[in-house]
Amino acid sequence: MTPQTLPSSRALALDELHGSLSDPVLDAMNFLNEVVGRFPQAISFAPGRPTEGDFEPEDLARHLHTYTSHLEETLGWSRDRVRTQLFQYGRTGGIIHELIARTVANDEGIEVPPEAVVVTTGCQEAMLLILRALFAAPEDTLLVSSPCYVGITGVARLLGIRVRAVPEGPAGPDPEAVSAAVRAAREAGERPRAFYVVPDFANPSGTSMSLPDRERLLRVAQEEDLLVLEDDPYGFFVRTGSARPTLKALDAGRRVVHLGSFAKTALPGARVGYVIADQEVIGPGGRRSLLADELSKIKSMTTVNTSAVSQAVIGGLLIESGCRLREANAGAIAYYRTNMDTLLGELERHFPAERRAELGISWNRPDGGFFTVVTVPFAADHKALELSARTYGVLWTPMSDFHLDGGGTHQLRLSCSAQSPEAIIEGMARLAAFITAQSPGTAA
Structure with a gap:
C-alpha cells in the first residue's frame, strides 16, 4: 500500500483525553511560550530563568x-x-x-x-x-x-x-x-x-x-x-x-x-x-x-x-x-540585587507618586528574588500581552494565570532575572509607554 492510499486515521476527541489537557493553566503556559517565540526581539520580563552569569561550556x-x-x-x-x-x-x-x-x-x-x-x-x-x-x-x-x-x-x-x-x-x-x-x-x-x-x-x-x-x-x-x-x-x-x-x-x-x-x-x-x-x-x-x-x-x-x-x-x-x-552564589546574589533595584527604580522614575496615583498604578517592593507585581487600571490579559509584545516590544506575564479564584486580572508579573540592567532600563521605558497608553484617560 502506497502512502497515497493509506486510510486516514480517526481524529482523537479532546473530551476523550485527560481533562487536564483543557485546563487553562496548561493553555496559559503554552500561550506564553508561543508569544515569546513569536516576538524574539521583544525585551522579556516574562520567564523566571536565571542568569547565565560566567557559565562556560568547558565548566x-x-x-x-x-x-x-x-x-x-x-x-x-x-x-x-x-x-x-x-x-x-x-x-x-x-x-x-x-x-x-x-x-x-x-x-x-x-x-x-x-x-x-x-x-x-x-x-x-x-x-x-x-x-x-x-x-x-x-x-x-x-x-x-x-x-x-x-x-x-x-x-x-x-x-x-x-x-x-x-x-x-x-x-x-x-x-x-x-x-x-x-x-x-x-x-x-x-x-x-x-x-x-x-x-x-x-x-x-x-x-x-x-x-x-x-x-x-x-x-x-x-x-x-x-x-x-x-x-x-x-x-x-x-x-x-x-x-x-x-x-x-x-x-x-x-x-x-x-x-x-x-x-x-x-x-x-x-x-x-x-x-x-x-x-x-x-x-x-x-x-x-x-x-x-x-x-x-x-x-x-x-x-x-x-x-x-x-x-x-x-x-x-x-x-x-x-x-x-x-x-x-555571592556574584549571582549581587547581580539579582542590582537588577531588582534597577527595575524598582525605573518604575519609580516613570511613575512618580503623583503620576501613579493619577493613573491608578501600584507595585510591591520585594526584599529579594526575581519577581515583582504591578497593578494596572486595565485588564492585563493575554490580549493585552499580545499588544504589548507586538506594538511596544516588551513581554510580561499575566497574574491571572497564577490565581485559582479568578483574581489578578489587573496585575502583571515582571521578572528581572534574565536581563542586564541596561536591558531592564530600555524594557521599562517600553513597558511604561504601554501601561500609559492602556490606562483610562490617556491617549491610546
Whole structure:
C-alpha cells in the first residue's frame, strides 16, 4: 500500500483525553511560550530563568572531572566502580544525596540523614512524587498559597487532586488563613493533607514570610495534622535585610517536606532537583521506613533514576564550592540585587507618586528574588500581552494565570532575572509607554 492510499486515521476527541489537557493553566503556559517565540526581539520580563552569569561550556567537563576525582581519590573507588557509577542507571534515590545533605546543612542548617534525600529530575519531578505519595483518596485536598506557581497546580491537575486556595497577603500566606482553610475543607467533607508554599520571594508574587509567621505556620501544621510542602528556589537571593531560616530548618516536628532545585543556584541545564522527606512511615507489621524511601518507589516508575551524568556535574560543582552554595552564589546574589533595584527604580522614575496615583498604578517592593507585581487600571490579559509584545516590544506575564479564584486580572508579573540592567532600563521605558497608553484617560 502506497502512502497515497493509506486510510486516514480517526481524529482523537479532546473530551476523550485527560481533562487536564483543557485546563487553562496548561493553555496559559503554552500561550506564553508561543508569544515569546513569536516576538524574539521583544525585551522579556516574562520567564523566571536565571542568569547565565560566567557559565562556560568547558565548566561542565571540569565539574565532571572534579566529581570523578572525588570518587577515586577521596573515597578510594576503583576505576571500574567509577565507570559503573556514571554509565549505568544507578541508585533510584540518587548518587549525590550525601553531598546534597552536606550542602543543605552548611547553607540552611537543615540536618537530615542522606537517606532522607531523593535526587529528582528537576524540582518538578519532586512535586509529582510527593503529591502522588500523599494524596490517596478522592477527599484528600492540597492547600496552596494563592497566587501560586503553576507547576504545583498543574501537577495536581494531572493527578486529579483537589486544590483549595489560601489567599496570600502582602507578607505571604497568613497562618491563620491556613488554619481557616483547613477547617473549611473539613466542613466540606475534605481531608486537607498538605499546604504548598514558597516562603521566600515567592513566584509569582515576590512576597516573603516573616520569622514569626513561619513559626506560627509550623504550629498550625502540628495542631491540624498537616504537612507543609516548602519550595525554596529563591531563598539565597536577598535584596534587603538578611536571609530568614527555611521552614525545614525550623521544623522540629518533621512537618515539612522540603523541595529544592539547583536550577537557580547552580546549573539549570542539568535538570537536577531534590526532595527532603525525613518523615517516618509505618507499614504492615510495624515495618518502618522514611517517606523518602517510598518516594523512590514512585520514582522507579517515572524517570527510573535521575541522569547520573547530570548528578555528577552538580556533584562536582558542590565539591568545588566546599558544599557551600550560598557563598558560591555571592556574584549571582549581587547581580539579582542590582537588577531588582534597577527595575524598582525605573518604575519609580516613570511613575512618580503623583503620576501613579493619577493613573491608578501600584507595585510591591520585594526584599529579594526575581519577581515583582504591578497593578494596572486595565485588564492585563493575554490580549493585552499580545499588544504589548507586538506594538511596544516588551513581554510580561499575566497574574491571572497564577490565581485559582479568578483574581489578578489587573496585575502583571515582571521578572528581572534574565536581563542586564541596561536591558531592564530600555524594557521599562517600553513597558511604561504601554501601561500609559492602556490606562483610562490617556491617549491610546
